[in-house]
Amino acid sequence: MEILRFLVGGGANTAFSLAIYWLLLAPLGYAAAYTVGFVAGIVSGFAINTFFVFRTTWSWRKLFAFPLVHAVNYACGLFVVWLCVQWLGVDARVAPVIAIAVTLPLNFLLSRRLIRGRSAD
Numbered sequence: 001m002e003i004l005r006f007l008v009g010g011g012a013n014t015a016f017s018l019a020i021y022w023l024l025l026a027p028l029g030y031a032a033a034y035t036v037g038f039v040a041g042i043v044s045g046f047a048i049n050t051f052f053v054f055r056t057t058w059s060w061r062k063l064f065a066f067p068l069v070h071a072v073n074y075a076c077g078l079f080v081v082w083l084c085v086q087w088l089g090v091d092a093r094v095a096p097v098i099a100i101a102v103t104l105p106l107n108f109l110l111s112r113r114l115i116r117g118r119s120a121d
Helices: 002-028 030-053 060-087 095-120
Strands: none
Touching (some): 002 030, 030 060, 060 095
8 A cells, every 4th residue: 555655646746846847948958957846856755755655754854864865866867867868869858757767666665764764674
């Protein structure tokens, strides 16, 4: 059930992040638009993961650690976007979707570990 909630919550959060990316793509370019969308997704993702997915209480420590944990996810995702656009010729509007698919398992594991703690194992 937790994985299903992660997929549903993540789907909503992904739609939110992608909407921001697509709105900012033309004025900012793919790297900056991806960054802004990613940061917005971190904030909303923390709330979704804490209250809906893992159903636990939030804390300031977790809130401030959440972006640090997702720095790994960001770096992997931006690399996939760059690789898709620069080397594979994928449309910049589609590249983040590929990045999401590639980084999804990492995102689940890191989020669960942070929000639920060691009991996530």
